[in-house]
Amino acid sequence: GAGVSQSPSNKVTEKGKDVELRCDPISGHTALYWYRQSLGQGLEFLIYFQGNSAPDKSGLPSDRFSAERTGGSVSTLTIQRTQQEDSAVYLCASSLARGEYEQYFGPGTRLTVT
């Protein structure tokens, strides 16, 4: 079966522009997570969805970051007015449910803000 997919795989944008990153989870997975991986900060949690609701947004670094999930499936992470410190690999993961289930990761979107 298909794994988690993310698009685009690479995104280069100018400082100040908005970007949208997309995640398609594994079919049937109700839990969806966004993480960010950068050299200085390692792997950091951003936001978690159970179905279409986001019970935990505690990892979003600023109000420039937002995310939504529709139909219990696809999720979009939006970064407004991008800054150079937003440059990182954005990873999406999904799992069967909240609980003792492992998370499966997508290939990530490498975001470069120039």
Next chain:
Amino acid sequence: AQKVTQAQTEISVVEKEDVTLDCVYETRDTTYYLFWYKQPPSGELVFLIRRNSFDEQNEISGRYSWNFQKSTSSFNFTITASQVVDSAVYFCALSIMEYGNKLVFGAGTILRVKS
């Protein structure tokens, strides 16, 4: 607060050597889950194992084995007879159900296996 420490930043071994990657975790919760993920040069995180806090049995899968000891809050990973294909960054992670099972990752250990 939850924390995962992987003290070994980088390990280099020669093929066929055994290697152990250390992981120490901190949590006040009694129910938690521990994970190991592999990130090869291609970049995609690959799930290796999940262990819940009530199951201290060690596990072996082929050349891989895991040693979970609650007394020392450790969840170490051993690769027996390492191969060049094992070269990757390995991450240990912790999750708590109460916090939505978001993963708290260690900093990762870079493993280089030379032929």
